[in-house]
Amino acid sequence: MSRQRIGDNLTDVKVKNRALVLRLVKKRGLLSRIELARITGLTQPTITNIVNELINSNLLHEVGTSDTKSGRKPILLSFNNRAFYTIPISFSRHGFSVALTDLAPSILFRRDSFYSLLENTDLALLELQKEFIHVLDYATQSLRLILGIGISVPGPVDAETCTILAHPIFLNNKTLDLRPHLLEYDLPIFMSNNADAACLYETWNGEAKEIKNMVYFMAGEGVGAGILIDGKIYQGYNKKAGEIGHTTVNIFGPRCTCGNQGCLEMYCSTLKILEKAREAAWFGESPYLHHLLTEEHTELHFHHVIEGARNEDPTCLNILKQLGQYIGVGIVNLLNFNDPEVIVIGGEAALAREFIEEPIRRGIEERLLYREYVQPRVFYSRWGDDIRLLGAASVVLDHFMAGELGRF
Ligand SMILES: [Zn+2]
Structure with missing residues (x-):
């Protein structure tokens, strides 16, 4: 595959166009190839190619036809939320939760713990390993479809180094690098402040x-x-x-x-x-x-x-x-x-x-x-406290949908 670099030097044109089509179908619901060509400005043959590739990758499904009065009825496409999964982890001041979500994202399975990083960091991290294994056990049929781990925490984070930064409330001025505790699972790790993560969720599946x-x-x-x-x-x-x-x-x-x-x-x-x-x-x-x-x-x-x-x-x-x-x-x-x-x-x-x-x-x-x-x-927002996990999953989803995880 030729990798023609443009603009920000992050993604090639093909990935960028696939990401554009995927994002439109995920956000707007059912769309036809004709509508996709109209909205994106891409040619019909280009859209046909992209859609075929995404159907082959199991990311798009064909679902029935739209209602038109005359002529051939265009086939509608929908985003397959069960094509991949994420493992979100959310920390609060009084414990943490680990879950398995699909790409909606919806929580399919969760484990909640009252061991707090703030009170006893080592013990909480040990418990995290245990709960993580429970989630992997649940996901056993779909392990290769897990895109990554998303982590949301109260307070500021350094996403690049997966570090919880010093915060006067959450970790008593300690910083904590979470990577050594999760690296053995060989999954990409993404991290975000919980309000930022919640904000992302609303852009994918919420009100905005x-x-x-x-x-x-x-x-x-x-x-x-x-x-x-x-x-x-x-x-x-x-x-x-x-x-x-x-x-x-x-x-x-x-x-x-x-x-x-x-x-x-x-x-x-x-x-x-x-x-x-x-x-x-x-x-x-x-x-x-x-x-x-x-x-x-x-x-x-x-x-x-x-x-x-x-x-x-x-x-x-x-x-x-x-x-x-x-x-x-x-x-x-x-x-x-x-x-x-x-x-x-x-x-x-x-x-x-x-x-x-x-x-x-x-x-x-x-x-x-x-x-x-x-x-x-x-x-x-209608999600109450679940937004912590949904937000953490959305951080992974956001990277995936931008084509950064090499999955389409
Ligand atoms: Zn204050």
Whole structure:
């Protein structure tokens, strides 16, 4: 095969064109060869060649015909999400998860562990090896179809060296190179900050498939943002862009783990919401949570606060209203600063959409600059905490779809 280099010197023309066709079918769904030629500007014979190659590689399938009134009905093509698989690993402050996904990406199998890199790095890495083997066992029929390992972590990473960078919260100022712990599997390893990874997911399978400029506001245990500019994740000079959770919203506010005071994260993280919920449960201010704690001896989680609100518990309703108000503050800051086409609100907090949406909408309506003529588009991610794994899988998918893994 001749490898004619153009432009960025990364991919040859053939791979680039195949990647273009694959991306279109994956993002837009069913397309015919004629439509592909029209959209890409490539000639019919070129499209026919590319499509045949991709069908032979099992990446595209022919699925029926489209409805046209006259003439021959064009055959439609669909992307085969089961052509390859990925193994995502997501670290949180309290544990990690390993999974097998297809190319949707959808989670097919997962293992969750409460061993934390933050508390005991060596032990957590040992457990990671064990859980990884469970996933490989599950994938046994498809091992040769695994494209790579995708890793998402809270806080900044150096993707090239697969290193978790020093972070005041996640690894107590330690850096950690993960490659020695995963090299034996002989799979490509890709790594990303979890908000950046979540942002990528939304471009492949979520709310923003055709969007080039967006911010993914992720509120879970931590609060951060993934920033997409001209279709590319913006990481910043020191790879720490998007730390919206550590912007100050109250200079007299409580001390944050980062050393600053009154960071947005102190008001929006689900850990802080749970502190409030436990207090309300303990003192009986919330009948719903009090019952769970004292009668059913339940360990409270964020979804209990949502359930409480659905049962019209006034304290749960109030806690979530306030969460929405503070997320609204973060969103207005992001909109004013970044002016994205779309904002996606995701992470566990987005599962409380029915309670936070109105205060967020009001915050934007009352405080956004240029609100008279700017209509921001705010979407809500539906994936809750699963977005950590889905994001990690999307990092592998993104490299694959760019033709960088030599698989098409
Ligand atoms: Zn902070």
